[in-house]
Structures are given as C-alpha cells and as structure tokens.
Amino acid sequence: MIGPVKVLIADDQVLVRTGMATIIDAQPDLEVVGACGDGEAVVALAARLRPDVVVMDVRMPRLDGIEATRRLAGAGVTDPVKVLVVTTFNLDEYVYEALRAGASGFLLKDAPPGQLLQGIRTVALGASLLDPEVTRTLVGRYASRIRPTAGTPVPGIRLTPRELEVLRLIADGRSNNEIAAALVISPETVKTFVSRILSKLGLRDRVQAVVYAYRNGLVT
Template identity: 50%
Template structure:
C-alpha cells in the first residue's frame, strides 16, 4: 500500500487528485493540505510514502516545503512528486535541488498521475519527456557557468562515475544493466552506492550533480 499526502491550494485540484489515487486498491490518501506549511506539518505527523506537491501556494511554497520534507531525517523514505504546469520550467531545477523526485502536469491523464506516484515510490526519478526537455534546455541555453566544486565525486570509483553519467542521461536501471552487461540488481546497487556517497536524495538530484559539476556537458 502506498500512502499519499496531496498538497494544493486549489480545493478542486486537491480533491480531484485525491479521488484519482483513492480509486486504486494499492493507494491510500492519508491527508490533504492547502499550503506548504500544512504539508510539512502533515508529512511529519503522517510519514506518507509520497507527497504530491503543488509549487505555487500561500504561506510556504512547494519548493520550500519540499526542501524541508526532504531534509528531515525522519522523512528519509518520503518522496515528493511535484504537481505543475510545465510553463513554470524555471522551477524545475530548484525543485530537483530541493529533493523532488519527479514532476507530473496538472493536465495529465489520471493514469499518468497514478503511474507517477507508483514510479517514485518504487525509487525511480520521474522526469516526463516535457519536463526533461525543459530541464536540459535550461542547462543548454544558460550561460556556461563555472563548474561547482563536487568533492563527493572523488569518492566514486570509475565504474560508479560511468553509472552516474548514465543516470544523468536518463537511463533506467535496466538500460544501465543492458549497456554494461550486468544484472539489474547490480545496476541498482551501483546507483544506491552513488547516492550514499554523494548525499543525493534520489536519482533526480544525481542529474543536477552531474551537470553542475561539469561531469556531464549538455550536447556532449
């Protein structure tokens, strides 16, 4: 059973998403919140598996709430799925840095929302094609920044750096396993070790690390 907290300042959206998820036997909506502060309080009280989080809300926005939830040691197993209009692509990087595991559009089909919740609960980063294009375009079009120091990369083995690059390019564990001729379990183990060594909350933050450290150059 996947427990879910739904956060949106619009009652219609909040209840519609809750109804979509509650219609499935493997999901239980354990709480609703209408702003980021309520989301943080509810997450601390309920420890949901997944928080479906709007970005623009009063009191505390979704990015700030995501950062607090993902930074809380007692919520290390809680994942945040950002509910967004993809026109707000300037928020994608900020949300990933804050610890969000993926994005789903407010105009998505009901089954897309269900699949998104299942995917990030399973430990996958969920960047839809639209969100991925917006994220990559942001890196490609931005002025070339100075590479940010990433001393945590020094602790990675050559194979782990190779796997990190593949994760940053959007490869799944199965894709990595096929390309490196290893088992999916071994691929997952590599990814988990990389996240531990780099202090990344999930795969999505590995994408940010790879780009900002200069390990992966857009267009290369």
C-alpha cells in the same frame, strides 16, 4: 512495501486536489491519507500522518512547495519524506529549485493519470523520476547553475560502454525500471550502475548526471 502506499496531496486548487484524490484512491495499492492547500499545512500533516509520498504543488499560500519540500526532504532532515512535485510547464525554474530542495522527482500537471500513478509508485520505491518531456528544457535553461559536488568530474575516469548506455537513458528521463527493461537487466543491476556512474563522475544525484550527459555531448 507492506500495505498501500500512503499519499498526501498538497495543491492550492480544490478541483486539482479532488481529481488527484479520486484517481489515486481508485488504485488498490495507493491510499490518500490527506489533502491540503498550503505549504504550512502539508508540513504539519506530513509530521502527523507520515505519508510515503507527498504530491506537491509549487505555488501555494503561506509556504510555497519548494520550502515545504526542503522541510520535508531536505539535507539534514532526520526522517525525510519522499516528495513528487507536480507542476505546470511554465514553472520549470521552480522544479529545478524543488529538486535541489530534496524532491525525488517531478511531473507535469497535464500528465495522463497513469503517469501520475506510476510516478507515485516509482518515488515510493525510492527511485528518482524526471519527466522526459521537460528534462531537456530544464537542463538547457539551468545547466550552467548545476555543478558536480567537487566542482568538476573526476579527472581521468572513463565510463564503460554499459555505463554510458545507462547514463544516456538517465538523461532521457527513464526510471530504473524503464532502464532495466530497455537493457534487459534487473532493476537491482541498474541501481548498481547508477551508483557507480555517480561515484566515478563525482556527481551528487541523477539530476547532475543528466546535466553531465548534455554538457559532454552524450545526448542532444
């Protein structure tokens, strides 16, 4: 990307907004272009400021973060904005809905500052982000509600050993860059593997890939 990543913060707590803004603005490659405390405001600000990433809380007045995410990044949006949901552990059910609404990923609010910064950079580059600490809880509770696009995986298709390795790392919540480092391959090669895995299994996105891995005993 040319220039710093433009970040818009949406959280109904002033202290949280201020703290995030301070951390983000201290980075030379990141820039906070706006902050607000409700969903209606973030949708309006995003249309005016065109941020690269919106850091989105879930529980906000007037319009919650899930509906705001749907309006910014959901299916049918002409010029979608990348959304990183930052939530508390006891709101994981909202995280599931936010991912369905079009969010690129999620983190916990108590994540260390470095993880938040890396999460913003990851999402800005177009990759998905699933916090490893809550992936298992999310999948375990909501696996029965997540279905592949065609209803079931494509019959008769088998993944190669390398594709299985990549799928297991996706299920562990790893980003493309982390998978690349673990397997000593390029991030571009990882993107190719991810695309091939989703296509072979008839899955829509990485979230469904995680669920598929758990359902089929590839991870425990």
